[in-house]
Amino acid sequence: MxxxxxxxxxxxYEDQYDSRTISSMKEKEDEWTAKLKLITNEDELLKKRLVAYxxxxxxxxxxxxxKRHSIQEWITTDERKDRLVNERPIPPPPYCPKCDSYMKFSDYDFVNNNCDIQFIFSCGGKTKHNAILESNGKPLTxxxxxxxxxxxxxxxxxxxTKTKITATDSCTICTWSDTIYFDIQPKQQLLPISEEERKAYCTDFKKSKGFLHDLEVLASISAGDDTGYDLSKIKMLKVADLDKILTEALQKNQFIKLQFxxxxxTGHMTIHFxxxxxxxxxxxxxxKTLKKIISEALFFSNWRLMSTEINYRLGYLTGQLKGVDQKEDLQKIATEINTTP
Ligand SMILES: [Zn+2]
Ligand SMILES: [Zn+2]
Incomplete structure (x- = not known):
């Protein structure tokens, strides 16, 4: 043999990795599609799409x-297995007293993180007469x-079973029992790969035109690609301008003493107010009113209210504003301005 x-x-290995990537990514997408379907509130939906994206x-x-690392590990493991198989010849078969004959070698098994080899012998057929010999040829008992x-x-x-070995120890006298499970690594079975899917999920999923791309458009954000929107529409406000505009807008609505x-x-600027x-x-x-006033007042500017950060205590409100001046961030704002009806 x-x-x-x-x-x-x-x-x-390349195919193996890609096929796993594809099925995991599809699963993830399905999960999100199902979750997003349940959301009816528009604002909530927009937020969740961003999170999904x-x-x-x-x-x-x-x-x-x-990818590279995993593939290298698989290759190293398989090469080690080949080495072990070459270095350790199959030991002489053990004798089965029930069948009154010698067992037959049936398979290799690798243990200790695939660093050690064991030999599985059986009587064949559907008998449960199996024996495992260790690499030194001694039976494993x-x-x-x-x-x-x-x-x-x-x-x-x-x-x-296909995925699990269940070993149950039980006492022959009383009711004591104990069960341990071993997971079986699924036999590496390769799903057929469509090159189109490989391109979408593996090769350049960032530029993907599939689900991810749709989400990106829907969430009105940019992945750093040029959106083509006019950045000059954005009012670049300095902190002093911000103070002036917000103070005015807030005072009209009975919010006073704005303080920064x-x-x-960090990458952008944040200010607590x-x-x-x-x-x-x-x-x-x-x-709610504060969010509305600030969001509207700053809509055409390079500043955004971090709306989850607002705190209220006895009429005293605090929050955070974020100012951006980098092209990528400004593009997101330009997209928002251009896609908001
Ligand atoms: Zn037997
Ligand atoms: Zn007992």
Missing amino acids: SSPKFRKADQY MDIREYGTRFSQN APKQFCPYCNGVIKTKVKK EPPKI STLDTSERTEQQSI
Whole structure:
């Protein structure tokens, strides 16, 4: 019998990885499609689409970043298996007293993270007469155990499915039992790959024209590609201008004493602000009104309200504004301006 070759052609691993990527990405998309379908509120939908977009993009990026490394690992493992098979000849078969004959070699097994080889022998057919020999040719036997309660002899039953081996130890005297599971690595089965899908999900999923692209358009954001919208439409406000515009808009609506904290600069600029609501509005109304005033006042500018950050306490409101001046961020704003009816 000639030894199996574990190491396959490079293309095999490439296909294997891509086919996993494709099915995982599709699953992810389906998940999001189902989730988005349930949302009826327009604002909520817009927000969730953005979240979906980012999530899928990150997911896809992880696949493409891990690709080389994973493939290299698979190749190393398969090459090690070939080496082990070559270095360790199949030991002489064990004798089966039930069949009164010698067992036949049936398969290799690799343990300890695929660093060690074992040999599986069986009597063939559907008999459950199996034996595992270790790499030194000695049979692998579980140490005999006794019941922790009554010291009775323990019997082990093994059940094997496609994905799992279940080994149940049970006492032959009392009701004690214990079950352990081993996961079986699914046999590497390659799904047929469509080159179109490979291109969409693996080769250049960033430029994908599929689901991700639709989401991107719907969420009115740009992945950094030129949107073609006119950036000069955006009013570039300095912090002093921001102060003036907002103070005016807020005062008209009974919000007074707008104050800014010193800005923080990371990729963009964020500024914490506070203001007092002098009206009779409830907490919810107050927050809602503040969001509306600021969003409208800044809509054509390079500033945005971080609307999740608003806090209210006894008429004292705090929040955060974000200012951008980088082209990529400005393009997102330009898209928003141009796609908002
Ligand atoms: Zn047998
Ligand atoms: Zn017992």
